[in-house]
Amino acid sequence: MEVKKIKAPLSDEDILELKAGDNVLISGVIYTARDAAHKKLIALLDKKKALPLDLKGQIIYYVGPTPAKPGQVIGSAGPTTSGRMDAYTPRMLEKGMKACIGKGFRNQAVKEALQKYKGIYLAAVGGAGALLSKKIKKSEVVAYPELGAEAIHRLEVEDFPATVVNDAYGKDLYLEGARAYARQEYSVKPKA
Amino acid sequence: MRELAVATITETVAAMCQDANIYLGKDVAEALKSSLETEESPTGKEVLKQLIDNLEIAANEQIPICQDTGFAVFFVEIGQEVHLQGGTLEEAVNAGVRKGYSEGYLRKSIVDDPLYERKNTGDNTPAVIYTDLVPGDKVKISFAPKGGGSENMSAVKMLKPADGEKGLVDFVVTQVKSAGPNPCPPIVVGVGIGGTFDRVAVSAKKALFRPLGQPHPNSKYADLEKKILAKINDLGVGPQGFGGRTFALAVHIETFPSHIASMAAAVNINCHASRHLERII
Numbered sequence: 001m002e003v004k005k006i007k008a009p010l011s012d013e014d015i016l017e018l019k020a021g022d023n024v025l026i027s028g029v030i031y032t033a034r035d036a037a038h039k040k041l042i043a044l045l046d047k048k049k050a051l052p053l054d055l056k057g058q059i060i061y062y063v064g065p066t067p068a069k070p071g072q073v074i075g076s077a078g079p080t081t082s083g084r085m086d087a088y089t090p091r092m093l094e095k096g097m098k099a100c101i102g103k104g105f106r107n108q109a110v111k112e113a114l115q116k117y118k119g120i121y122l123a124a125v126g127g128a129g130a131l132l133s134k135k136i137k138k139s140e141v142v143a144y145p146e147l148g149a150e151a152i153h154r155l156e157v158e159d160f161p162a163t164v165v166n167d168a169y170g171k172d173l174y175l176e177g178a179r180a181y182a183r184q185e186y187s188v189k190p191k192a
Numbered sequence: 193m194r195e196l197a198v199a200t201i202t203e204t205v206a207a208m209c210q211d212a213n214i215y216l217g218k219d220v221a222e223a224l225k226s227s228l229e230t231e232e233s234p235t236g237k238e239v240l241k242q243l244i245d246n247l248e249i250a251a252n253e254q255i256p257i258c259q260d261t262g263f264a265v266f267f268v269e270i271g272q273e274v275h276l277q278g279g280t281l282e283e284a285v286n287a288g289v290r291k292g293y294s295e296g297y298l299r300k301s302i303v304d305d306p307l308y309e310r311k312n313t314g315d316n317t318p319a320v321i322y323t324d325l326v327p328g329d330k331v332k333i334s335f336a337p338k339g340g341g342s343e344n345m346s347a348v349k350m351l352k353p354a355d356g357e358k359g360l361v362d363f364v365v366t367q368v369k370s371a372g373p374n375p376c377p378p379i380v381v382g383v384g385i386g387g388t389f390d391r392v393a394v395s396a397k398k399a400l401f402r403p404l405g406q407p408h409p410n411s412k413y414a415d416l417e418k419k420i421l422a423k424i425n426d427l428g429v430g431p432q433g434f435g436g437r438t439f440a441l442a443v444h445i446e447t448f449p450s451h452i453a454s455m456a457a458a459v460n461i462n463c464h465a466s467r468h469l470e471r472i473i
Contacts, residue, residue, distance in 0.1 A: 001234045021434075023235060066259050066299040075297060076250070076259040081341045081374050103432065104341070104374035125432055126341065126376035127465045128242045129259040130250035148312070149259075149299055161242065163235060163434060174373055177435020181233060181428030 008157070009057030010098040012118045018164050020171035024122070025159040030059040030101070032153040034080055037144055038088040045091055052143035053152065056096035059122075063101075064149040065133070074139045074155075076129030079103040082121070086110050093117040101162055105174060111166050121166040123173075135160040193275045194329040196473065198284035201276075201331065204471050205288025208335045209264065210296035212469040213256040216247050219404040220380075220441070220466045227378060227431075227438040236436025240378075243431075243464055258465045261298040262337030264289045264319040267401065271328035282321060285333075290315040301340065322394065334401050336468040342379065342461045345371035348393050351455040357416065360385065360457055365423050367459045368440070373433025376463035378441045380404065381424065384458035387448035396460035399444035401468045408445050417443045441466070 001023060006014060008028035018024070031053060033041065044051055062082055066075030082102030089100065090113035098119050103126035114121060124132055138156035145151050165173045221244070228240045250257045266285055270276075276284075293300055293316040302317065303310040326332075347367050351359050364383055371379075384395030407414035421443040430436025441464065450456065 001238055021235070023238065064259060064299065066256050066261060067297045069255065069297045072253075072255070075299070076256040076261075078259050080260070081344070083374065103376065105372055123373070123432060123434075125239050125242045125246075126373075127258045127339075127463050128246040130253060130255050130257055131242055131246040133255065134249060134253075163432075165434075173435070174433050177233070177235075177430060177433065178372075178428045179435075181430055181435045181437060183426035183428065184423065 008059045010059065011057060015098055015118045015120055015168050018120050018167055019169070020164050020167045020173040020176065022164040024162050024164065026059065026162060027158050027160070028156070030061050030155050030157055031142070032061045032063050032155060034062050034064050034150050035084055036147050036150040037152050038085055040144060042088050042091055045095065051095070054096070055092060057098050058096070059099040059101060060092065060097055061101045061155065066129070074133050074136050077133040077136060078129030079124040079126055082106060089113060093119045106166055111170065111172065114166050115168055115170050118168045120164055120168060122162040123165045124160070124162045132160065193273055195277055196274050196331065197277050198279040198281065200473060201281065201284040201333070202288040202291065204333060204473055205285050205335070206292035206295065208333065208469050208471060209289055209292025209298065209337070212335055212467045213261045213296065213298055213337055214250055214254060216257055216465060216467060217403070217469070220464065221247055223404045223441040224378070224464065227441065231431065231436055231438050233430055233434065233436030235434045236431040236438060239431035239434065240438065256298060257467070258339065258463070259299055260301065260339040260341065261293070262339050262467070263302065263343070264316060265336045265338050265397065266319055266321045267324070267334040267398065268321060269324045269326045269332040271330045272325055273329035274331055281323065285319055285321055286317045289317050289319050331473045332470065333473070334468065334470045336401060339376070339463050339465065342375035342463045345375045346396070346458070346460045348389060348456070348458045350389065351457050353453070353455045355455060360455070361420055361423065363457055364420055364459050365427070368424050368461065369427055369429070371461055372429055375461045376465070377429060377433060378431055378438045378464045380462040380466040381420070381440055381443045382460040382462065383420070383443060383445045384460070385445060385447045385455070386450040387456055389456060391448055392456035392458040393460070395446040395448055396458035399446040400460060400462045400466065402444045404442045404466070413445045413447065417445050
């Protein structure tokens with residue numbers, strides 16, 4: 001299986017190289033944010049206030065890790081369901097975010113924003129929290145420590161495995177992958 | 193009458209919380225390994241490999257398989273000849289959850305008020321506890337830490353008796369298909385049939401506690417489990433929804449008698465980290 005190595009943060013050129021279905025290994029600096037942190041970031045944008053981090057080129061990882069044991073960098077740290085961040089993602093992309101890592105369906109507005117602002121949506125393997133934690137070499141809280149597991153962390157990652165689900169060209173691995181292997185069809189729309 | 197100190201229940205529960213979250217049961221681990229042999233998609237195989245490696249890393253490092261260490265769900269069977277001493281069962285189980293989740297560095301994922309404050313209780317309590325009084329002088333505790341992502345993809349539907357097997361199969365397969373990648377496939381599908389609106393959901397939950405590979409004792413339902421599993425895997429959704437053969441590892445059905453006017457049905461989805469443990473005291 002072919003794997004592309006990418007270095008975070010990302011440029012538009014990096015994004016345009018990647019297609020739905022590509023398997024990547026990410027190295028560099030990424031940031032975590034899930035429900036509560038997104039809510040706070042968007043509230044700042046609404047008030048036209050500065051964010052606690054510059055989103056330009058960044059990869060945001062939707063994760064709420066388990067507490068680190070003494071001597072560990074981070075606890076178990078797999079992706080959470082991305083759909084809960086759909087309401088916030090277009091604004092994040094508008095502010096320069098280039099990619100987000102989670103698992104599960106995105107809505108149409110997110111897919112369109114990925115095309116408009118040149119971004120990608122990546123999925124890491126949900127439930128592989130122990131394996132993924134070993135790819136995280138350093139972790140520090142950079143904003144909202146009061147949110148605990150939901151605080152924004154700056155992570156240094158090395159060869160963090162993920163798969164491109166939605167690319168900047170409008171392709172969707174969840175639709176195409178299932179179509180390629182389907183033996184029958186139940187005509188239902190995926191949940192937004 | 194056998195006397196049993198509730199402190200014993202607390203200690204047992206605390207150990208179960210840690211063990212269930214760190215070590216995946218052999219039944220599920222074996223199912224993942226055998227699906228690696230039948231999976232056709234290269235990306236699907238890679239996902240399954242990561243999941244199998246993940247189990248080893250979790251055990252070696254003594255960290256949870258998944259960061260979502262779940263809502264603590266218990267089915268407790270209490271022998272009628274047991275007298276619990278020193279407190280209530282509910283307090284004892286919750287004290288065990290508190291201890292297990294804190295000492296085990298497990299994530300605390302429970303908020304007190306579901307609609308407004310949503311403030312974390314800080315210790316993963318309260319647990320969801322179902323109790324049954326049974327003959328004998330033992331206490332059997334079954335525990336499953338239930339992840340939120342897969343729970344969110346579950347559903348109850350009040351089918352009509354005339355909907356029959358086809359209606360039931362359509363409901364389950366469409367529900368699972370609409371869940372797609374969200375519940376972390378390969379999934380385990382718990383199906384409840386019969387009973388009331390509330391009882392059918394409990395049946396579906398209970399179905400997730402059955403060891404994988406153990407079919408329903410009634411051959412008609414065992415065949416139906418196989419049939420639904422084949423249909424689900426024919427959807428092609430595959431591991432993590434990236435496309436492939438392995439969307440589900442198993443379908444388990446639990447039934448309950450039904451009202452003449454009803455055929456309640458429930459689908460409770462579990463992720464591949466289908467954690468469940470049993471202890472008898």
